[in-house]
Amino acid sequence: MAKKKYTFHGYVRKDGKVGTRNFVAVIPSVVCVSEVVESIVNNTSGTQGIIHHQGCCQTPPDLERITDCLIKIGENPNVGAVLIVSLGCEGVDTDRLEATIRKTGKPVERINVQELGGTSRSIQVGMDKAQKLIRAISGLQREEVDISRFVMGIKCGASDTTSGIASNPVIGYVADKVVDLGGTVIFGETTEFIGAEHILQRRAKNEHVASEIGRIVTEMENRAKAIGVDMRKGQPTPGNIKGGLSTIEEKSLGAIVKSGTRTIQGVIGYTEAPKGNGLWIKDSPGREIELLSGMAVAGADVILFSTGRGAPQGFPVVPVVKICGNPITYNRMEHDMDLNAGLITTGEKSIAEIGDEAFEMLLRVANGEKSKGEAINYNKSMDFYCLGPVI
Amino acid sequence: MSKAIKLNEKDNVATVFSDVKKDDILEILTETGESWDLNVLIDIPYGHKIALEDINVGQQVTKYGEEIGVASKPIVAGDYVHIHNIESIRGRGDWDDKKKSEITNDMVK
Numbered sequence: 028m029a030k031k032k033y034t035f036h037g038y039v040r041k042d043g044k045v046g047t048r049n050f051v052a053v054i055p056s057v058v059c060v061s062e063v064v065e066s067i068v069n070n071t072s073g074t075q076g077i078i079h080h081q082g083c084c085q086t087p088p089d090l091e092r093i094t095d096c097l098i099k100i101g102e103n104p105n106v107g108a109v110l111i112v113s114l115g116c117e118g119v120d121t122d123r124l125e126a127t128i129r130k131t132g133k134p135v136e137r138i139n140v141q142e143l144g145g146t147s148r149s150i151q152v153g154m155d156k157a158q159k160l161i162r163a164i165s166g167l168q169r170e171e172v173d174i175s176r177f178v179m180g181i182k183c184g185a186s187d188t189t190s191g192i193a194s195n196p197v198i199g200y201v202a203d204k205v206v207d208l209g210g211t212v213i214f215g216e217t218t219e220f221i222g223a224e225h226i227l228q229r230r231a232k233n234e235h236v237a238s239e240i241g242r243i244v245t246e247m248e249n250r251a252k253a254i255g256v257d258m259r260k261g262q263p264t265p266g267n268i269k270g271g272l273s274t275i276e277e278k279s280l281g282a283i284v285k286s287g288t289r290t291i292q293g294v295i296g297y298t299e300a301p302k303g304n305g306l307w308i309k310d311s312p313g314r315e316i317e318l319l320s321g322m323a324v325a326g327a328d329v330i331l332f333s334t335g336r337g338a339p340q341g342f343p344v345v346p347v348v349k350i351c352g353n354p355i356t357y358n359r360m361e362h363d364m365d366l367n368a369g370l371i372t373t374g375e376k377s378i379a380e381i382g383d384e385a386f387e388m389l390l391r392v393a394n395g396e397k398s399k400g401e402a403i404n405y406n407k408s409m410d411f412y413c414l415g416p417v418i
Numbered sequence: 419m420s421k422a423i424k425l426n427e428k429d430n431v432a433t434v435f436s437d438v439k440k441d442d443i444l445e446i447l448t449e450t451g452e453s454w455d456l457n458v459l460i461d462i463p464y465g466h467k468i469a470l471e472d473i474n475v476g477q478q479v480t481k482y483g484e485e486i487g488v489a490s491k492p493i494v495a496g497d498y499v500h501i502h503n504i505e506s507i508r509g510r511g512d513w514d515d516k517k518k519s520e521i522t523n524d525m526v527k
């Protein structure tokens with residue numbers, strides 16, 4: 028039987044990637060100029076600030092990591108143009124940042140706060156440049172493209188026991204569907220593989236990928252163990268425990284369900300994007316702000332986010348769709364939750380029924396429909412995952 | 419009648435989907451469609467776990483057909499199962515290998 032063809036309407040970029048949004052990303056090279064970026068973004072339309080807290084006084088590998096992450100945010104297909112706000116004395120390599128993003132063919136501007144004579148003047152000049160960039164890209168029209176050009180990120184947060192039974196299976200259902208249609212899916216949260224890595228390893232494309240899964244889990248577990256305490260309360264969190272999750276193994280076994288059942292093509296690092304279509308693992312921690320950034324860095328068009336206790340987070344340039352597994356939470360937090368997968372726990376609907384609804388919602392959001400969080404601009408908090416200390 | 423879901427045939431715990439009270443009779447639903455009744459020994463909150471059989475100290479607690487920890491106190495069928503009577507064997511910076519084998523009696527790999 029011929030497969031039904033699925034398409035979405037997206038912004039086709041010069042580098043061939045397809046976005047579901049068309050933002051001007053205003054990217055501070057360092058935390059010191061965050062407020063300049065906030066002022067520019069607050070006084071313009073169609074802009075999103077990438078308000079992170081890194082960029083200076085870090086070890087060289089972390090500075091390179093931040094530069095790479097900022098480049099990849101600029102390269103994300105939901106970004107149509109970039110304004111870089113530099114302080115002038117930061118550790119991030121702003122020349123490489125600008126030059127690499129420029130290779131995508133997107134318009135890029137840069138301002139330097141120390142050279143421009145301070146924050147107030149930089150806000151004015153930054154607004155002028157942002158205005159130019161917005162006018163340059165805002166007339167771009169969406170085009171119909173095959174779903175195989177779609178990149179989906181996955182996250183679960185503020186989990187309880189309904190996550191592993193309702194909302195994660197729904198996302199797993201959608202992930203399988205996107206992979207079967209030729210698209211790309213990325214999941215992460217290495218901490219939440221601990222106790223479930225053997226199941227993921229069985230789905231690895233080859234032995235190398237299986238050993239990579241083992242390696243990232245061992246490294247993450249050793250980082251937690253090095254502190255010399257039981258990691259419980261860090262993972263699972265007090266909220267997870269209140270929600271009925273007793274151990275990291277229980278949380279992990281429920282968490283990996285969201286990756287579906289298909290073959291895992293490979294493991295990518297925190298600053299990397301998938302090297303092909305299909306299902307990929309991103310080595311990343313479980314906390315929302317760093318994980319969602321990791322998905323944006325990987326080029327995600329939309330992120331499906333599973334929750335039980337009610338996680339409200341979004342991301343500046345990538346729509347985040349909330350699938351809630353707990354019907355009580357959904358009713359309490361309906362304005363933050365996009366879909367009620369809790370109907371599975373009450374026996375009113377099946378995983379496949381809610382899964383089909385989630386897939387249809389995903390396509391609508393890809394076409395431009397705003398998720399609930401996007402509609403109320405709850406999408407600003409973000410940060411990058413660093414390995415070394417602040418020095 | 420209140421219900422709990424047993425997710426895998428190997429599981430020795432099930433998840434309750436309402437706040438259940440001591441002396442309630444709970445219907446245990448399984449992945450195969452069969453079901454049976456179990457007496458609740460102590461109040462259990464929504465979404466938390468109930469023991470389906472007795473579990474000795476150091477014995478594996480199983481959900482999704484997989485290890486989710488070991489019993490740290492004796493557990494009997496109908497008990498509330500959570501952090502007060504089971505513990506993780508992963509991410510234990512507070513354990514060395516000797517401590518781990520003592521706690522688990524080497525029953526868990």
